[in-house]
Amino acid sequence: MxxxxxxxxxxxxxxxxxxxxxxxxxxxxxxxxxxxxxxxVVGILLRARRHGKVAFKGEMLWQGQDDGVIITLLT
Numbered sequence: 001m002x003x004x005x006x007x008x009x010x011x012x013x014x015x016x017x018x019x020x021x022x023x024x025x026x027x028x029x030x031x032x033x034x035x036x037x038x039x040x041v042v043g044i045l046l047r048a049r050r051h052g053k054v055a056f057k058g059e060m061l062w063q064g065q066d067d068g069v070i071i072t073l074l075t
Contacts, residue, residue, distance in 0.1 A: 001046070002040070002042060003044070003047075004029055004047050004051050004053050004054075006044075007044045007045065007053070007054070008075055009023055010030070010033065010034075011023055011030065011073045014025070014029060014030070022074070023055060023073040024070050024073070025070075025071050026067060026071070027066050027068070027070075028067035030045075030062055039053065040061070042061050045071065052074060053073070053074055054072060054074060056069050056070065056071045057069060067069065
């Protein structure tokens with residue numbers, strides 16, 4: 001998982017879309033999935049947001065503090 005597109009693929013495989021067609025996961029779910037490469041998860045998420053691929057509240061995500069933040073797949 002090195003690109004925003006890779007991140008979107010992973011999110012897409014983690015949960016089925018909600019009734020509105022959007023797939024959502026919590027930061028904790030995503031972080032736990034990639035615990036061995038966790039140092040890259042936040043950076044890739046930020047890049048994916050800049051490219052309009054995901055949305056989440058806040059400027060930065062921190063393990064523990066932001067575990068419940070919802071990450072919405074936009075593409």
